[in-house]
Amino acid sequence: MIDRVLGDIDADLDTALSRLFDWLRIPSISTDPAFKGDCRRAAEWVRGDLEALGFEARLSETSLHPVVIGHLPKPGAPHVLFYGHYDVQPVDPLDLWEVPPFEPRLTELQPGRKVVQARGACDDKGQVMTFLEACRAWKATEGGLPVGLTVLIEGAEEIGSRGLPEWLLANKDELRADVALVCDTGMWDRAVPAITTSLRGLVYREVVVRAANRDLHSGSFGGAARNPIHVLARILADLHDSSGRITLPGFYDGVPETPPEILAQWKGLGLTAENFLGPIGLGVPAGERDRMVIEQIQSRPTCDANGILGGYTGEGNKTVIAGTASTKLSFRLVGDQDPDAIGRTFEAFVRERVPADCSVEILGTGGSRAIQLPYGMPALAKARAALAAEWGSEPVTIGAGGSIPIVGAFKRTLGHATLLVGFGLEDDRVHSPNEKYDLSSFHKGARSWARILEALATG
C-alpha cells in the first residue's frame, strides 16, 4: 500500500513543483503592511489546494493576517493536526539575491543536486507542501488519508505568530487532535533526518535612543552634544562580558545544565567550529568560551543585535551627530528562562545607560518560552521508524536554536504534544537572500510524511 503512495509521489514530482512555484510567487511578507493583500492571496491559495484535496476549508480572521483552517475527518482513526505558515520573511537586501525572490526556479547547484530558489522555498511553503503532497498521493492512490486530519496554516509566524494565541483560544474546540505535526525544522545534514525535541524561546525588542531634537553639525556641537549612536554602542557592548557571557542580572536563572550523557552524545556528533562555522566563512565560536559550539547554538541562551541604524549612512562623508539612533535585538531562551522577567531586566539595563537628557523608547513586549518535548511520546517512536525507512539512516534527536511560537501555544491552549519533523538544511539561507530548498528535501520530505501518516494510523 505505502509503495503505491510513494510511487505516486515520485511520478507526480514535476506537477508538485509547479504547485509549489505558484504559491512561492505570492510575496506574502507578513511584517510589512504593504504586503497585506498578498498575505491574503497566499492564504486563499492554500484554501483552494485544501479544497482540491477534499478538505472543508475556510479563512478565519485574526487580529492581523487570516489563518487557513481545513478539516478532513476519518471516523475511528486517530486525528492529527498539521501546522505550517504561509507568510515569509522580508527580502532585503534585494541586491544580494541571485534570482528575483518571488520568481522561483529550479537550479542545479552541482551535478545531481537541484534546489528550489525563492523566498519561502524552505521556510515554510516548501516544507508545508511536502506534507500536502503526501496527502495528495494518499488520496490519489488509496482514495483517502489513513488518519483524520485538520490543517492549520497561519500567516504571522515570522512576526511571532501575532494574533494566533487568541485565535487558538477562541477556536480550540475544532482543533482537538491526538497529536500535532509541525514541518518548520531541519535535518541533521543532507543524509540524516532529524526530529526536533527542544526549541529556544525568544525575546525581541527595539531600542530607540533620542538625544538632540534634530541632527547636528558635529563641527558646531561635537564634544558637548550627546551622540545617541555612542549611547547604543555602550548598551550593546555592556551586554556581553569578555568571556562571552550575557551580563543582564539574573539572565541565566532557569538555564539548565545539559546532562552528561547528552553532552557525550553531542560530542560524538563531531560538530566542530570548523565544520559548523567554516561554510559561513567564520571559524571562531562567538559564544561563551567554555561551551562547545553545539551547546552555543542549542542549549545556551543568546543575545544578538539584529539591526542598528543611526546618522548618515549614504555614500561619502557627512559630519553629523544624529538626533536619534535605534537597534533591534533579540534574546534566545532555553530551559525555564522567563521572557517577561528578561524583558523587564533588559529595560532597566537600557534605562540605566541612557543619559539624563536623552530619552529611550523600548518597543516590543513579552516573548516566548523555550520548549522541551517529551521524549516518551508515542508519535516520536513512530516517526523515527518511518524516517529511518525513508532515509536509510536513523534520525537524530536535536534541539533547535530558533523558536516556533505555535508549539508553546499548542501545548498551553490545546494540551497537544507536537512532533517537529522538517527537511530544511543548514545552507538553506532561511531569512537571508537566496533562500533555497533542496529538491531532495522536497521529494523525500513528501515521501517521509506519507510514511509517517501511515505509522500514525496504526495503534
Add this chain to the structure above:
Amino acid sequence: MIDRVLGDIDADLDTALSRLFDWLRIPSISTDPAFKGDCRRAAEWVRGDLEALGFEARLSETSLHPVVIGHLPKPGAPHVLFYGHYDVQPVDPLDLWEVPPFEPRLTELQPGRKVVQARGACDDKGQVMTFLEACRAWKATEGGLPVGLTVLIEGAEEIGSRGLPEWLLANKDELRADVALVCDTGMWDRAVPAITTSLRGLVYREVVVRAANRDLHSGSFGGAARNPIHVLARILADLHDSSGRITLPGFYDGVPETPPEILAQWKGLGLTAENFLGPIGLGVPAGERDRMVIEQIQSRPTCDANGILGGYTGEGNKTVIAGTASTKLSFRLVGDQDPDAIGRTFEAFVRERVPADCSVEILGTGGSRAIQLPYGMPALAKARAALAAEWGSEPVTIGAGGSIPIVGAFKRTLGHATLLVGFGLEDDRVHSPNEKYDLSSFHKGARSWARILEALATG
C-alpha cells in the same frame, strides 16, 4: 561713499534674494555622484554671476568637481582673494524637511524674523552671496571695487575639499593676494558678530566589519556566529572612557592648554550647558567632565560616530545576524594633533578589536590639521572695526568647532593669512534638515562685507 554702497544694498535686497534663490534651486550635493551634473550647473551659475560683475571668470577642472575662478584686478590697490563653495550637504532624512530642500522660500519664523529656508541657504551659498552682493553694490554705485579681487568658489568643501590642494598647487600663481577672505563661519549670536581665529582639524573614516559570508538566521547560528554589530559596538564603546576622554593611545599629544586669560574671557561669555544645549533639547555636556562647554566645542578634540548601519532596519522584527556592519566616524582635532598619526593609531585600535575570523576595511585617508590664525594680522583689526560699525557691537574673536580645509591649504600653498568672517547662526541647521539663513544675516552680512572691502582698501 560707503553710505551710497550700503543704500544700494538696502534698495536691492529683493532682487538679491531672487538671485540667491536661483542658485539654491540647483541641488549641488558634492558627495553623491548622482548630482555631479548639478554641481557643474551650480558652478556655471557662479561663473555667470561673476561675469555680470565684470570679472574674467572660468571653470577649471579638478579631480572631482570644477572650481570657479574669477579675476577683477585693480592696479595699485591691495589684492584680495575671496573663497567660498557652491556644493552642499546631502538632504536626508528628507521626510524631516518642512519645505522641499531645493525649493527655497522666505518664511517669517516669528514677528520681524524672516529666514531663507533651503539646503545651502547658509552653508555656503547664502554666505557667498553676502560677499557678491557687496561687490555688486560697490560696482553699481562707485563703478568698481575699492580693492583688486580674485574669487575662488569650489565644489567639494563638504567632502574635505577633495582635489583642491592639488589644484591650488598647480594654479598658485594666479592666486597671489595680500589677504584671503572666507565666509563660511558664524556669528556669536544674532546681535554680536564674530571673527573666527581657530578651526578644528578633521579625521574622517568609515569602518566596515565583515563576519559571516551572508546574513544568518539568529535561531540557527545565534550564539556561535560572530555578530559584526557587536564588534562595532565594542569599538565605539571603547573609544571613550567614563570621564568622556578619548582612549586612543597618544590622542591628546599636541593638544594645548588654553591660556588662563582666554579661559577667563570664555567664562565671561556665559555659555552654559543650559543655554548652549537647551535649544537642541539637551542639557548634560557629553564631553570631558572637567571641561567647560565652550572648551568642549572649541579647544578640545572630539570623536563622534556620524552614522552606523547593520542588519535589519525595516519595519517589524527580523531575527537575522548581519554579515556586515559599518560605521562612519570622525575626530575633530585641535592644536598640533597630527591627523596622520591619529589615523594610524585609530586603524590599529580597530584592528585589535576585530576577531580573527572577521575582516575589517577602513575607508578614508589623511585628514586636516587644526588652524590657529595670527591675532596680529592687520586685516583682523580692519574687519573688527568694520563689523563694529555695522552691528553696533564689538565682534567676538572665537574658535570654531568645524574645519574648513581650505584655510590650511591656503596657508601651506599660498602663504596667505585668512580672515574668517561669516554670518551663520547656531540654529541654522547647517548639515541638517530645515537649513535656514536669517534674512538679517544675509542683508547685514552684505553690508558688513561692503564695509570690510572699504577698510581693506585703506593702507
